[in-house]
Amino acid sequence: MNNDGTKKTDDTQEGQQNESSLVQKIQQLGQSTIPQASDSNIHVLSIIGQVEGHVQLPPQNKTTKYEHLLPQLIAVEQNPKIEGLIILLNTVGGDVEAGLALSEMLASLSKPTVSVVLGGGHSIGVPISVATTHSFIVPTATMTIHPIRLTGLVIGVPQTFEYMDKMQDRVINFVVNHSNIKEEKFKELMFAKGNLTRDIGTNIVGAQAVEYGLIDAVGGVKEAMEKLNSLIKENNDSNKQVIQ
Amino acid sequence: MLYTPLSEADIFPCSDKEFSNRQCISYQGKQLYVEQLDDGSYQILQLLSTDPQDFMDAAYTPGTILR
Numbered sequence: 376m377n378n379d380g381t382k383k384t385d386d387t388q389e390g391q392q393n394e395s396s397l398v399q400k401i402q403q404l405g406q407s408t409i410p411q412a413s414d415s416n417i418h419v420l421s422i423i424g425q426v427e428g429h430v431q432l433p434p435q436n437k438t439t440k441y442e443h444l445l446p447q448l449i450a451v452e453q454n455p456k457i458e459g460l461i462i463l464l465n466t467v468g469g470d471v472e473a474g475l476a477l478s479e480m481l482a483s484l485s486k487p488t489v490s491v492v493l494g495g496g497h498s499i500g501v502p503i504s505v506a507t508t509h510s511f512i513v514p515t516a517t518m519t520i521h522p523i524r525l526t527g528l529v530i531g532v533p534q535t536f537e538y539m540d541k542m543q544d545r546v547i548n549f550v551v552n553h554s555n556i557k558e559e560k561f562k563e564l565m566f567a568k569g570n571l572t573r574d575i576g577t578n579i580v581g582a583q584a585v586e587y588g589l590i591d592a593v594g595g596v597k598e599a600m601e602k603l604n605s606l607i608k609e610n611n612d613s614n615k616q617v618i619q
Numbered sequence: 620m621l622y623t624p625l626s627e628a629d630i631f632p633c634s635d636k637e638f639s640n641r642q643c644i645s646y647q648g649k650q651l652y653v654e655q656l657d658d659g660s661y662q663i664l665q666l667l668s669t670d671p672q673d674f675m676d677a678a679y680t681p682g683t684i685l686r
Contacts, residue, residue, distance in 0.1 A: 399683065418669035433628040434637045443643070443650070447669050460669070 417603060418451055420444065421463040426477070426499055428470025439466065441473035448480045458611070459603045462490040462507055468498025471523055471542055475499070478549055481506035487606030491599045492516045492590065502546055504590065505554040509602050511594040514581040518589070520564045521576025555588030643667070649679060661685045 422444070424437030432438050451457050462481065468474070481488055481503065488507040496504045496512070497519040504510050504518070512518070523543045547565075551558045564577040564587070571578060584590040592598065621630065640655045641664065650667040666679040673679060 415671050417671070419671045420669050431638060433633045434641060435628075443652075443667050447667070451669055457669075 414456065416456060416458040416607070417461060417600075418457050418459075419461050419463060420447065420451075421465075422477070422500070422503060423463075423465050425467055426469030426474045426503075428473030430470070438469070441470070441477055444477060445480060448477075448484065452484055452486065457486065458607045459486055460484065460488045461599055461603055462488060462503070464490055464492045464496045464500055464504050465494040466496060466500040466503070468500055468519075471499055471546065473499075474503055475545060475549065478502040478506040478553075482553060487603060487610050489599045489603040489606070491595065492518065492584075495519075499546070501589070502549045502553070505550055508606055509592070510554070510590045511592055511599050511602070512581055512584050512590045513595050514593055517578055517580050518584055519571070519576060519578045520561070521571070521574060522565055550589070554590070557588070560587060561589075646685060647678075649673060651679065653685065656684070 422439045424439055425432060427436075427438040427440045451460050481490075488509075490504045490507040490510045492500070492504050492510070492512040493516055494513075495517050497517070498521065501518055501520060504512075523539055523546065525539070547558065547561060550556065550561055564579070566575055567577045568575055570576065579587065579589070582593050585593050592602075594602075623630070641652065642655075643650060643652050644661070645651070646653075651663055652665040652667060653661040654664050656662055661684070663679060663681050663683045663685065665681060666673060668674070668679075677683075
C-alpha cells in the first residue's frame with residue numbers, strides 16, 4: 376500500500392519534470408522536436424561579436440574567444456570525416472593579435488574553407504574573412520577598414536607609434552597576400568578622410584568589397600555551400616591522383 | 620550624467636564575480652560555455668562546436684539549465 380503510494384508520487388514527479396522540460400524547449404525554440412540528420416562533412420565556425428584576445432571583456436559583451444576557436448580548428452584539420460569548413464562572420468573587430476592568430480590558422484588549414492561576411496566584418500574581421508580559400512559577402516554586409524588604434528591612454532613616445540605601425544603592417548601584409556586587393560588601394564581605403572564621421576578609414580558595402588578585390592564574390596549560404604562542395608571535390612580528386 | 624567618449628565598462632569596471640560565474644565546461648563530450656545560477660545549477664550560454672548537427676540537438680540550446 377505504502378509502496379504504491381510512493382510509486383505514484385514518483386510518477387507524478389517524473390511527469391512534471393518531463394512537462395517542464397517540454398515547456399522549457401517550447402520557451403527556447405518555440406517548438407518541441409527538431410529534425411535529426413546524419414553527420415555532416417562540412418563544419419561551421421561562427422565568429423560573432425567582438426574578437427576577444429588577451430583582455431577579458433565585460434560579460435554583457437558578445438564575444439568570440441580565440442582560445443576557444445584554436446583547438447576547434449586543430450580538431451577540424453585532424454578529423455578525416457570533416458572535408459570542409461565554413462566561416463560565418465559578423466564581427467565588429469577586436470584584438471589584433473587574436474584576430475591575426477585566427478587568420479593564420481584558417482589560412483594554414485589543408486582543407487578547403489569558405490567565409491561568408493554577414494552584417495559586418497569590420498577591422499580585424501577583414502583579415503579573418505580573406506584568410507579562407509574563397510570568400511563571400513552578402514550584399515548588405517559592410518566592412519570597415521581603418522588604422523589600428525588602442526583604446527585608453529596612449530603614452531605618446533615614438534616607440535609606441537613604431538610598435539603600432541609595425542602591427543598595422545602585419546595586418547596590411549596579411550590582407551594583401553590573401554586577397555586580390557592592391558597594397559596601395561588597401562592603404563588608400565584605410566587612411567581615407569571624410570568617409571567615416573570623425574574618423575579616418577572607409578566603410579565598404581557588399582559589392583564594393585568585391586570590386587576592390589578584397590572579397591572574392593557576392594553571395595550567401597547557397598553560393599558558399601556550392602563553392603565549398605566544388606572545392607571539396609577538387610581537393611578529393613587531387614588527393615586520389617597523389618595516391619595513384 | 621557622464622559626458623565622456625569612454626564606454627561605461629571603462630569607467631565602472633564590473634566585479635570579478637560576474638566573470639567567475641561563467642566558465643567553460645565539458646558536458647557529455649561537448650564544450651559548453653555556462654553561467655552558474657544563484658541556486659547552483661548551470662545555464663548554457665553558448666555551445667562551442669563546429670559540428671552543425673550539435674546545434675540541432677535541443678539538449679545544448681542556449682538557456683537550457685543543466686541538472
